[in-house]
Amino acid sequence: MLKKRKLNIIGTPVPKHDGKIRVSGQAVYGHDINLTGMLYGAILRTEHPSAIIEKIDISEALKLEGVECIITADDIDVNNISYKRDHPILKKGEVNCIRDEIAAVAATSKEVAQNAIKLIRVEYKIRKGIYDPIEALEESSPQINKFISGKYKNKNTAEVFKYSHGNIEEEKKKSIVNVSRRFTLPRVTHACMGTSNITAHFDKLSGKLVLYSSTQVPFLYQRDMAHALKMNPSDIRIIQPVIGGGFGSKLDMYPFEPICALLSIKTGKPVQIIYSRQEEFIASPTRQPMIIDIACGADKDGNFTYRDIKIIKDNGAYTSWGATTPFVIMQAFSSLYQVKACKFEATAVYTNNVFAGSFRGYGNPQATFALERIIDLLADKLKISKAEIRLKNANYKNEITGQGLHYETCGHIECLEKVISESNFYNKKNTENGRFRKGIGLASMLHVGGGAKIYRSDGCGTTLKIDPYGYCTIITGSNEIGQGSETVLAMIASEELGIELSKIKVINTDTDIKPWDVGVHASRTSFVAGNSLLGAINILKDKLNNKAKQLLNTENSDFIYQNGMIAIENANEALALDKVVREMHFSEPSELAIASYFYEPLSQFQNKEFKGNVSGTYAFASQAIEVKVDTYTGNIEITNVHTAQDVGKVLNPLLLDGQIHGGILQGIGYAISEEMIYEEGKLLNPNFHNYKLLTASDVPNIHFYPIETNDKQGPYGAKGVGEAPLIPTAAAIANAVCDALDIEVLELPLTPERVLKAINFKK
Amino acid sequence: MQKTEVSKKIKISFELNNRKINMDVKPSSLLLDILRDELGMKGTKPGCNEGECGACTVLINGNAINSCLYLAVNANGKEITTIEGLVKNDGTLDHVQKAIIDNGAVQCGFCTSGMIMSIKSIENYYLSQNNNVKNKKKPNKEEIKKWLEGNLCRCTGYIKIIDAAEKVLINEE
Numbered sequence: 001m002l003k004k005r006k007l008n009i010i011g012t013p014v015p016k017h018d019g020k021i022r023v024s025g026q027a028v029y030g031h032d033i034n035l036t037g038m039l040y041g042a043i044l045r046t047e048h049p050s051a052i053i054e055k056i057d058i059s060e061a062l063k064l065e066g067v068e069c070i071i072t073a074d075d076i077d078v079n080n081i082s083y084k085r086d087h088p089i090l091k092k093g094e095v096n097c098i099r100d101e102i103a104a105v106a107a108t109s110k111e112v113a114q115n116a117i118k119l120i121r122v123e124y125k126i127r128k129g130i131y132d133p134i135e136a137l138e139e140s141s142p143q144i145n146k147f148i149s150g151k152y153k154n155k156n157t158a159e160v161f162k163y164s165h166g167n168i169e170e171e172k173k174k175s176i177v178n179v180s181r182r183f184t185l186p187r188v189t190h191a192c193m194g195t196s197n198i199t200a201h202f203d204k205l206s207g208k209l210v211l212y213s214s215t216q217v218p219f220l221y222q223r224d225m226a227h228a229l230k231m232n233p234s235d236i237r238i239i240q241p242v243i244g245g246g247f248g249s250k251l252d253m254y255p256f257e258p259i260c261a262l263l264s265i266k267t268g269k270p271v272q273i274i275y276s277r278q279e280e281f282i283a284s285p286t287r288q289p290m291i292i293d294i295a296c297g298a299d300k301d302g303n304f305t306y307r308d309i310k311i312i313k314d315n316g317a318y319t320s321w322g323a324t325t326p327f328v329i330m331q332a333f334s335s336l337y338q339v340k341a342c343k344f345e346a347t348a349v350y351t352n353n354v355f356a357g358s359f360r361g362y363g364n365p366q367a368t369f370a371l372e373r374i375i376d377l378l379a380d381k382l383k384i385s386k387a388e389i390r391l392k393n394a395n396y397k398n399e400i401t402g403q404g405l406h407y408e409t410c411g412h413i414e415c416l417e418k419v420i421s422e423s424n425f426y427n428k429k430n431t432e433n434g435r436f437r438k439g440i441g442l443a444s445m446l447h448v449g450g451g452a453k454i455y456r457s458d459g460c461g462t463t464l465k466i467d468p469y470g471y472c473t474i475i476t477g478s479n480e481i482g483q484g485s486e487t488v489l490a491m492i493a494s495e496e497l498g499i500e501l502s503k504i505k506v507i508n509t510d511t512d513i514k515p516w517d518v519g520v521h522a523s524r525t526s527f528v529a530g531n532s533l534l535g536a537i538n539i540l541k542d543k544l545n546n547k548a549k550q551l552l553n554t555e556n557s558d559f560i561y562q563n564g565m566i567a568i569e570n571a572n573e574a575l576a577l578d579k580v581v582r583e584m585h586f587s588e589p590s591e592l593a594i595a596s597y598f599y600e601p602l603s604q605f606q607n608k609e610f611k612g613n614v615s616g617t618y619a620f621a622s623q624a625i626e627v628k629v630d631t632y633t634g635n636i637e638i639t640n641v642h643t644a645q646d647v648g649k650v651l652n653p654l655l656l657d658g659q660i661h662g663g664i665l666q667g668i669g670y671a672i673s674e675e676m677i678y679e680e681g682k683l684l685n686p687n688f689h690n691y692k693l694l695t696a697s698d699v700p701n702i703h704f705y706p707i708e709t710n711d712k713q714g715p716y717g718a719k720g721v722g723e724a725p726l727i728p729t730a731a732a733i734a735n736a737v738c739d740a741l742d743i744e745v746l747e748l749p750l751t752p753e754r755v756l757k758a759i760n761f762k763k
Numbered sequence: 764m765q766k767t768e769v770s771k772k773i774k775i776s777f778e779l780n781n782r783k784i785n786m787d788v789k790p791s792s793l794l795l796d797i798l799r800d801e802l803g804m805k806g807t808k809p810g811c812n813e814g815e816c817g818a819c820t821v822l823i824n825g826n827a828i829n830s831c832l833y834l835a836v837n838a839n840g841k842e843i844t845t846i847e848g849l850v851k852n853d854g855t856l857d858h859v860q861k862a863i864i865d866n867g868a869v870q871c872g873f874c875t876s877g878m879i880m881s882i883k884s885i886e887n888y889y890l891s892q893n894n895n896v897k898n899k900k901k902p903n904k905e906e907i908k909k910w911l912e913g914n915l916c917r918c919t920g921y922i923k924i925i926d927a928a929e930k931v932l933i934n935e936e
Contacts, residue, residue: 023846023863023876024849025807193818193916277816482870658867662920687813696925697912
């Protein structure tokens with residue numbers, strides 16, 4: 001007899017569904033693909049960030065044995081790529097940043113391809129580049145990107161976002177304290193362990209192109225690729241090998257990808273391009289560097305009154321999706337903590353630097369850093385506790401913010417209270433005066449937790465089938481990029497259909513097979529793909545229930561699915577699920593056990609003023625971070641990280657921990673160690689020796705407290721979790737360092753050198 | 764003096780995952796490239812090709828080395844174990860591989876082969892130290908972290924990996 005149970009698998013620490021192939025060397029990454037007759041591609045990049053290309057001579061390279069094809073801008077008929085279509089795939093006439101692609105080679109071996117690249121002669125006329133976005137905005141500065149329409153008055157403005165709510169002048173009058181600062185945020189990069197890669201295979205007979213690509217957004221990528229190559233999108237098939245890290249870096253399509261496709265089209269053979277680590281540092285995207293001018297006030301009771309923000313974002317030479325980070329940035333300023341008035345302007349400015357892309361958090365770590373630093377300064381001026389000022393202004397359930405975000409659930413206060421009490425925040429006063437100083441800092445964050453409606457659809461499709469042997473196949477539009485979406489989807493199917501996990505397969509790597517999905521971004525996959533799967537399960541269960549009713553000769557359709565069986569609760573007779581499927585297939589009227597569903601979150605497009613409820617739900621987190629600073633060396637040791645996050649509902653605590661830990665370590669890197677160092681547009685530290693990723697020895701104690709608010713929009717109440725953990729980390733660390741040393745922090749990362757400088761400045 | 768012929772291949776023989784291999788390699792060939800491109804051992808990953816990330820870690824005579832810095836000719840006469848060599852013939856995983864899965868220590872998985880080989884080398888080190896010793900030595904958590912410093916991971920924040928290593932190296936008997 002089957003009995004109804006509470007959740008069986010959801011909420012339990014199920015190990016990764018695809019774990020075995022990933023620990024045994026069997027997972028096939030892009031680097032591991034080897035097609036018959038495959039050629040190896042390599043790209044010649046500029047030596048100078050800003051120069052006129054006077055001559056390209058490929059004649060010597062063409063003579064090299066094994067070289068099958070060399071292309072330059074003159075050899076291809078293509079459209080520009082990128083978010084604003086301002087980026088030529090191969091550069092003609094001029095180069096504008098150090099990653100610019102000039103020519104590409106396809107050859108029979110990697111060595112020949114590299115040698116051919118070295119034989120291509122380019123003559124440049126070097127220009128003075130513009131590497132400072134403020135200088136780029138000056139009237140006398142020349143136009144850097146010639147492909148923009150001139151929508152803005154200033155010729156180097158790529159994009160402007162303006163937002164406001166409330167009456168800022170009125171609120172200024174009510175304020176008894178005002179603080180303003182300029183914060184400068186650095187350029188950092190994803191540093192995925194697997195470098196960028198692509199294998200392209202154009203079939204001359206059919207005119208179809210297959211791309212083995214590690215994109216995070218295969219359907220948008222298919223469309224972008226088709227636009228670039230002037231092809232029909234449906235003639236392009238995207239197959240995703242296992243991805244060696246994403247973190248937002250694969251949200252855009254970059255020139256090397258259509259270049260590889262073009263080499264395959266020209267030669268009629270498969271071609272593979274794999275970045276070296278140095279190339280990965282130089283020619284993959286970065287987080288947006290920003291200059292944030294922020295002014296904030298509070299009234300006599302400590303209520304936040306206004307925020308006035310102006311941001312200059314270094315766009316680099318071309319525009320990626322990263323230019324749209326103000327969608328997220330303005331949410332932090334308009335809606336993290338209650339604030340009566342907000343005025344916001346962000347300008348993305350072309351420079352001769354490399355272009356910034358999207359990176360986990362999507363502008364939010366920068367915004368949260370500025371905001372949470374200012375909150376500490378306001379508290380100091382008001383002489384009230386840094387915990388109290390945050391609790392007083394925290395977001396609350398059912399709040400509708402000035403921007404129109406509707407918090408149907410909201411764990412902000414619980415998150416703050418949890419980390420304040422667990423860290424013993426009120427009693428952690430820095431009293432030491434010796435070499436080592438301890439400090440503690442607080443910060444919160446707000447992020448979309450149910451997708452983000454910035455495309456025409458924020459949806460995800462699922463096709464679900466059960467075979468005559470009781471095995472289930474989930475064909476989902478969403479992708480696995482290591483975050484564990486396959487596992488969560490398999491758990492949902494197992495929970496609802498009573499099929500054991502080993503009998504569930506997830507198919508998610510082929511645009512010819514899977515239904516549409518907008519892609520992996522905005523912490524949306526478990527939420528959107530989970531809801532999509534639940535929709536398909538409901539349809540399939542209706543079909544199975546009908547057959548079961550017929551077989552059991554009952555009118556009751558309140559079936560329970562458990563252990564591969566279907567039954568009415570407490571009934572004596574139960575049916576094997578596989579038998580029900582066979583009866584569906586093989587008895588009249590025959591029918592397949594298959595269902596499809598497309599889920600679109602109940603979110604809105606924002607209007608021209610950027611107002612509207614853009615996500616299905618919102619995630620909140622607070623962190624209290626303890627540091628110990630060596631005043632002799634400037635070294636910061638992160639001792640304890642207390643983090644509470646409103647996850648809606650814990651679907652899988654094991655995988656959730658992984659997202660939290662990994663995010664926090666990236667946040668610590670952003671705060672204290674990671675920085676791409678450029679001089680006149682050239683990267684000085686394109687390697688792991690000089691670009692400091694944290695190691696196992698740098699791991700602090702992380703104390704994680706999930707807060708469950710059970711949002712009715714989410715699958716089982718869950719919200720998106722992926723980006724949140726790193727967003728408040730740098731802010732909390734900076735606040736802790738300021739607490740320890742009583743210094744000002746205006747820029748990141750807090751390297752020993754910067755810490756010592758700040759200490760000396762204070763003296 | 765005679766000029767050295769750099770493209771001339773040299774005969775070497777070694778054991779790869781308990782199988783005898785005889786092959787000719789260029790003196791300049793890196794073990795990583797030989798393993799991946801000539802012997803099909805694609806589980807060993809190219810992460811940086813400069814000995815900084817540890818993704819290409821394999822065992823040579825039981826010790827972890829970066830195969831991207833190791834000349835293949837130097838493998839002559841040695842025993843090499845790659846990630847593929849840890850899986851038993853019947854498909855059973857090594858206990859380190861199992862601990863990595865059970866502790867949630869794998870996300871994208873690109874660093875995982877190297878991480879596992881490094882943990883195996885710690886295990887081998889203590890096995891050799893404890894040979895015929897009554898009070899068996901075990902590493903502590905800080906020592907494990909130190910051992911794993913040469914393996915970078917961008918996904919997990921290392922905590923679950925350290926948990927898995929602790930489970931195998933400290934808690935298991």
